[in-house]
Amino acid sequence: MKPTANRILMISISKAAFLFVILLLTAPCLAQVYNLDNEKLKLGDKKNLLCWMELSPDSKTLSISSTQGYPMIHFDWESKSVKQEFTVNDWYAGSRLNYSPDGSKILLQRLYYADYNPNVDREVAFQVVDASTGTELFEIENAHDIRFMPDGEHLLSLEGDNLNIININSGKKVERHRFYNASVSAAIDPTGQLIAVAVHPDDKEMLENIPSLRQDKKALKSAAKYKQMIEILDAKTYENKYTVQDLFDLIFRVEFSSDGRYLLVLHTPHTKTASSVGAKQSYVSVVDLESREVLRTIFLSTSDFEPQFRLHPNGRVFGIETKGRKFREIHLYDFDSGQLLERYELSYRLLESLRAGEAVGDGRNCFEFLPDNSVVIVTGNRLQIWEPECLKQ
Helix, strand or coil: CCCCHHHHHHHHHHHHHHHHHHHHHHHHHHCEEECCCCCEEECCCCCCCEEEEEECCCCCEEEEEECCCCCEEEEECCCCEEEEEECCCCCCCCEEEEECCCCCEEEEEECCCCCCCCCCCCCEEEEEEECCCCCEEEEEEEECEEEECCCCCEEEEEECCEEEEEECCCCCEEEEEECCCEEEEEEECCCCCEEEEEECCCCHHHHHCCHHHCCCHHHHHHHHHHCEEEEEEECCCCCEEEECCCCECEEEEEEECCCCCEEEEEEECCCCCCCCCCCCCEEEEEEECCCCEEEEEEEEECCCCCCCEEECCCCCEEEEEEECCCCEEEEEEECCCCCEEEEEECCCCHHHHHHCCCCCCCCCCEEEECCCCCEEEEECCEEEEECCHHHCC
């Protein structure tokens, strides 16, 4: 008996559905890379955990911070050798690093292993050191955020509700602009024209300008309590040029792209609004500063700590650190479409690693794009080199 047309149709649909599921399951695997056989670099005899890394503006030196008060290391990635070591502070959990635009100074931000009250706008310690000697040039004990100004001689600081410009040499605040609702992050674009500040939208007019909230009083109340927004200021006059007309979760960091076209926003749901999924979730949203709109592409991380993220200098590849099913991973995405291109699993064989003197990481991993189209990754007390196919094209 010949199959009916309906039966043929049902069989075809079943086969198509089966093929679609197979593609979903196998596509990520095609992009999966494991680190067990990749090159690993040891930084001398140090066994302490490494926690952050930054490439110098001349692209020759990797500056690496470590935990438990050990020194900051300058590493020549081409010769694969340690150039210098400096003891810069005694922060137990290490520090975030950022170079000044001319490469002469390094800004260090104190890190913590755990944030026991993630919903509170906490202030932390910052330190500026001479990049060639490690000599301390400036220190402040409590600030929400500090960034280098484009001239490298001044700092943009967010302390409480005050947005300050600080002269590094004198330590004096030469300019001040007061906010009434600032959050924990501020940044200045590479040209020095715009400043982005994360704020609490407790101004009713700010929220009512968002179309989806105008007629919803319950949503307005919830947004004022659990969401945040971003104000874009004129860097010379501090006047509000505009407010990004969208809501974000609790903003932990804002970053301008190197060309000043985009603003990358790292935000995490308030603990009272987080989903019931066991893993912590963070998101990086993208604001197009030309259209003043938030793009639909969102990059997700389930890292237990604040995840590190970077946009490749070519502007086409976006990387973010996250947590996989068993191990930590580095994911690379197409920046425009949000499609996953490749992922690198920081797996390890425990006994083999211990015998080789490797230390298993504490869950924090950092990565940097290198000029030779490779990616260097900090994990445990080692550096690892990854050569993604998507960067060779």
